[in-house]
Amino acid sequence: MRLINMHPGRGGRVLLAALPFVILGIAYLIGSALRLAENPGDKLLPSLDAMGRMIEVMAFTPDRRTGDYLLWTDTAASLLRLWSGLAIATVIALVLGLLNGVLPVARAMLGPFIAFLSMVPPLALLPVLFIVLGLGEVSKIALIVIGVAPILTRDLALTAIALPREQIVKAETLSASSWLVAWRVVLPQVMPRLIDSLRLQLGPAFLFLIAAEAISAEGGLGYRIFLVRRYLSMDIIFPYVLWITLLAVTMDLCLRLLRRRLYPWAEVRP
Amino acid sequence: MTALTIQGLWKEYGAQVVLENVNLTIAPRAFVALVGPSGCGKTTFLRMLLGQERATRGTIVMDGEPLPSEPGPDRGVVYQRYSVFPHMTALQNVMLGPELRAARLTGRLWGAARRKLADEAVALLAEVGLAGAEAKYPAQLSGGMQQRLALAQTLMMRPKLLLLDEPFGALDPGIRTEIHTLMRRLWHEHAMTVVMVTHDMREAFALATRIIAFDRPRNRPEERERYGATITNDIAIWPPRVAGRQTIYDADIDPVQDDLNRFAITAGTTRPTEGSLP
Incomplete structure (x- = not known):
């Protein structure tokens, strides 16, 4: 089947829509973890915990x-x-x-x-x-x-x-x-x-x-x-x-x- | 009863002459079909009757008065497309004219006046075969139904002159035959003169009382710019059709024509009209 004729179903659409968000999140988490492992005082990519605390504040x-x-x-x-x-x-x-x-x-x-x-x-x-x-x-x-x-x-x-x-x-x-x-x-x-x-x-x-x-x-x-x-x-x-x-x-x-x-x-x- | 007299009418766009020296008298209650090749100015002529365009020279007189220079409620129009408003339901479309006429500021009627108008509109919708489609938007209607709606919308204003610009050109043959039957009936029952532009000769002969053909008498390439089209043929249909009277050859015959047992003349008008046969 040609690619132009392939239509995602309902579940497939939700999955495809979520994919870029998930990738972005994971990329951020990996980047943040790597930088924090090198320097715990790094401010550029804070951890989710740190952001959660600031949201609280x-x-x-x-x-x-x-x-x-x-x-x-x-x-x-x-x-x-x-x-x-x-x-x-x-x-x-x-x-x-x-x-x-x-x-x-x-x-x-x-x-x-x-x-x-x-x-x-x-x-x-x-x-x-x-x-x-x-x-x-x-x-x-x-x-x-x-x-x-x-x-x-x-x-x-x-x-x-x-x-x-x-x-x-x-x-x-x-x-x-x-x-x-x-x-x-x-x-x-x-x-x-x-x-x-x-x-x-x-x-x-x-x-x-x-x-x-x-x-x-x-x-x-x-x-x-x-x-x-x-x-x-x-x-x-x-x-x-x-x-x-x-x-x-x-x-x-x-x-x-x-x-x-x-x-x-x-x-x-x- | 509306008579039209057109004298020495010219239409030019810059150096291009579109129509030249058109002289025509249209009797009250006539049904005139304008035919001719594409680009011969029949639509331009119709637009001038409508007031959408102005003649370069010449006069158009309706009932003894010069035609107003802009469109008005005395002349109704149905185009091939875009004749109804897509943002209104069928019922709202039909009610629009009287609403605009009565409420000059808000363009809307309320209460008893609105209910009375709605009843009238529902009756007219039923008359053109759109009973049950009152709440539908035009985009939800088929092409034929949209044109029926456009006719109903126009007839609400009781125009003296009804102008049709290839109104049924985009319809399937079967649908077209049905709407011809409706169009004939409406012309018989409503006191109006009709002028219709059409490409379809069959349609012209099936509906009109008189057929006017436009053409360019001089059509060599170097002459096209400076010489416009004019009336080249004026054919009266025989036997004559008379508004309000049914002639035998206009009887709406059942589509199953081979079956002689089914041969029938459908009931003529749905309402009594002046001048109908005893």
Whole structure:
């Protein structure tokens, strides 16, 4: 049988999916054991025990100075920034993307401008944001918005433009105004794509968040990682990175479920 | 009753002439089939009737008024594809037109008005043979059922003029025959004029009251750019079909034609119409 015709069964799929994770884990454990055998004080690849102890300290022991549980306060601070940024970016993308996608006049005016803005490297603007907006929350949220909104907007506009022209004309023959075409024909059909687009932007959003926190913050997941970096505390950094990844994966999954729940028609294949 | 008068119509894209000097008068309640080779501008002509495209020169007059320059609810359309909205169920698709007309801000109806509209929509879906498919999305329907849905959606607006752009071109022959029967019945029962673009001559002769052929009188390669297509044939079907009346040759005959015992004329209309035979 040709390789292209071999499909794994249910059990086989789970096994195959688990394989890379298992290999990565084993590789880490071997590497860590080898380095620790050579030098028990090695900090680069800490043992699972060491990481477990630090998780205990960060997540379940109140901080001696402030009395906070650091992992949770960091998570709360970071998620608040991330979600605010993503929410604002989504609203901007919805308004500008729809305008752009539905109205030729708006497209003529905004299209080139948004295409230009989306090419500005957001991280290069970070110093400007810190100087203009201060070192508080606003500048960090603004960085996420500037990084994510133009791409969401363009993607939404492209999806709207790609809708068959026939549908728009059809809606007009059903007495739709411009507003009703946007509201009842275009908007519902671009929403699934917007959710997918948002899923793809979770990675960049975290990148901007951590970059901003690394430079100036009083708390947050990125802040903590860059703080303990000074002490080579891999036993904190690794669990934090894993935690951030888990958060992103969970958000991705939730968005996927949301899409399936809200837009069942998008899952129907002829 | 909707009459159309088209006078001196030209359509040019830049230097390319697509249609030239089209003159046509369409009687109320006619069923006109537009035929012709690919690329001869029959779809362009239909789009101009729809208001999707503007004529370069010439006038289109509908019921004494110049045609509005954009599509509107007085002219319904069914395309070969993309005629129904994939994000709405069959019922929602059919209800959409009246909803958009009534609720100019939200585009949705609620309560008693919605229930009344839903009843109407369910009845129309049943009339086009889609009873039971109300909750299905278009992607779950076959090609023929999607076109039936598109017809129902359009008819909810009671258009004066129904424009069909190769609506049954993508269907299997058997399905096509069934939908022709439906199309004939709808034309008899709903007070509308129909203009249909088709590639299929059989279809044209099976449905229309009049067949208009478009072609390029000058078709040498060096002439193609500067000379467009125009009406080259205008054939009235004989014996004439009259809307609301059944002629014997349009009787919907059972597919098992060899069996004389099964020869039958199916019941004509499902509702009384003006001008039907005594």
